[in-house]
Amino acid sequence: MKFMMVILAVLLCGACFSGVKAAKFAHEQSNLVNQVQSLKKTRDQINAEWTQLLLEQKMLADDSVIDHAVRNGLDMHMPQATQVVYLD
Helix, strand or coil, X not given: CHHHHHHHHHHHHHXXXXXXXXXXXXXXXXXXXXXXXXXXXXXXXXXXXXXXXXHHHHHHCCHHHHHHHHHHHCCCCCCCHHHCCCCC
């Protein structure tokens, strides 16, 4: 009878240990899922910013924008035909 009580106690301890480990792993998995979701959100924000920067770069490289900036910002203009000198 004493032997059966020892076996029962060992099995009970094993079951408790197994339950605690399962709860710990479930908590760790939950934390990892939260981290993955946070990283995906950050990735999406960075992708959106990258797309915006690419659009801005294309807009700034447009000839009309450059021409407007040169004419207004640097006060440059196209020379008249009499002002053009050709070199051989």
